[in-house]
Amino acid sequence: MFDFTPKDGGVKIVALLDTRKPNKNGTYPIRVRVTHQRVQKYYSTGSALSVSDWERLPTAKVKELKDIRQTVTDAAIVVKHHVEKLVKLDLFSFDSLNKRMSKGNSAEDTVHAAFTNRIADLKENGKVSTADWYKYTLRSLDLFAGDKIKFSQITVDWLKRYEQHLLSEQKSYTTISMYMRALQVVVNEAKSTGLIKPTQHPFGKGKYEIPQHEGRNIALSISDIGKIVKYDCETHTIEMCRDLWFFSYLCNGANITDLCKFKYSNIRNGEICFYRQKTIAKAKKKKLIHAPLLPEMEAIIKRWGNIEETPDTFLFPILQGGESPEMERTKIKNITKLMNTKMKAIGKNLGIQNISTYTARHSYATVLKRSGANIAFISESLGHNDLKTTENYLASFEQEERVKNAILLTKF
Structure with a gap:
């Protein structure tokens, strides 16, 4: 043997x-x-x-x-x-292995075939959101260079030309970074299986470095959050979206996917305990997040939550359970889009710009920071694996605060 x-x-x-x-x-x-x-x-x-x-x-x-x-x-x-x-890739199953084995090594001789194979694996394992990311990247690559690109063609110069093409298409550096990271993963796989030599690998220091765009993370002041919470909503739908946004803010800035998947079983000893859906598959050390169930959160559950309180019942009637990964993804996207639309309208009426589902998480972190909370506590609450991630996350917010404070120096 x-x-x-x-x-x-x-x-x-x-x-x-x-x-x-x-x-x-x-x-x-x-x-x-x-x-x-x-x-x-x-x-x-x-x-x-x-x-x-x-x-x-x-x-x-x-x-x-x-x-x-x-x-x-x-x-x-x-x-x-x-x-x-x-x-x-955290995608192992015998179905996935059999699919790869039946296709043989030639299945990944081209970039297009490798992407197609990876997208199929992701969908098979229920990772629809990540599959969409690779699908959009593949579509972009096919439009740029066709569907017969060999891995040997992916050079530093080729990547620079692709970046310029994306810029000419008016893509943001956030999008460019996402497409390049997907391509890098597939190229890394090609290297590990011997399709390209290590010396041919085009990514990395001194080669092609993926542009890092520091997005403008918007965090609201506690005063602005108060205005949003007290806003007199015109319709039940607007009120529901506002309340779910506020729930996200109070619940350690939980993103909407997490919020949609909360069940009554997540409530333990007066806290909502959960793992972040975004990182649970990739993180070696799984971090359980604890968010105190505040009276305001209990009121939102009572107002908009499911009446049945069995452990397997979702807190909010967005998902029913038993949906296919694609349908689950669609429902979460729809409620996120609805919330963003309604929160933007509230912001317009209140004179507060750029309110979105992301703002709830950013605001949770910065309100705590500006109130003197310990960085280690904020890091633990956000589900970050190290303090450096939290420090980098907060850095852009603090720069905005410094600029605003500097302006006060000349307000004579």
């Missing part, structure tokens, strides 16, 4: 003589067995041996057996590459 098990991921890979059923000539097929969560699947190597020849195989010097040993090794390494890639 030859062991090809990767270091991480909980998937075991071995090449073995499958003695469950002999061939007509008395030999047995050599297969690669993959084991995950006690489930085993077998993949052909195209070779077969007798039991005695199999026992000789590891040290055999006869050319015929040496060739079979190399064939078995090559077959196992192909399986290992696919397994490692899927595990690294």
Whole structure:
């Protein structure tokens, strides 16, 4: 038995003589067995041996057996590459592995095929939002250079031309950064499977560096938040959107996906306890966020929440449960769009610019910071994995505050 098990991921890979059923000539097929969560699947190597020849195989010097040993090794390494890639992306399942194995190595010879393969894997694993990100990137790449781009064509100069093309299309640096990061992931995969040499890798320091655009994060003052909360809403829909926005702000700046997925089981000992949907799949250390269930939040749940309070019932009637990943994504996008539209209208009436669902999270962090809260507490509340992330997150807000304060110096 030859062991090809990767270091991480909980998937075991071995090449073995499958003695469950002999061939007509008395030999047995050599297969690669993959084991995950006690489930085993077998993949052909195209070779077969007798039991005695199999026992000789590891040290055999006869050319015929040496060739079979190399064939078995090559077959196992192909399986290992696919397994490692899927595990690294947190997308491993036997369906995903079988799909990759059935397509063969040529499936990823082009950038288009590699993107298509990755999008299919993401959708199969319910990661519809990330799949959309890769789909939009692929569409952009196809418009720029067609669907036959080879990985060897992706050079530093090519990437610079692509960036200029995106700028000519009036894309923001935020969009450019997202497209380039998706492309970088796919190129990294190509390097790991040997489709390109490490020296051909075009991303990184001294090569092509993905532009980092520091977006203008808008944070509201506590005074502005008070005006929003006290606003006399014209319709029930506007009032609901305002209240959900306020709930997000109070709930540690929880994003709308998290808010939509809150269930009554998330309420424990007077707190809402949850993992951020955005980072739970990628983070090695899963951070449970604790948000005190304030009286204002209880009132919003009572006003707009589901009446049935069983553990598996969602707090708010946005999702019903049982939706496909695509339908779930659509419902969350629709409520987010509705909230942004109504909050923008409230802002216009109050003379407060740029109110959105993002503003609730930004405002939660900065109100705490300006009130003297400890950075470590803010970091923990936001679900950040380190203080540096929180410091960088708050930096742009504090620059705005410094500019506003500096103006006061000349208000004679």
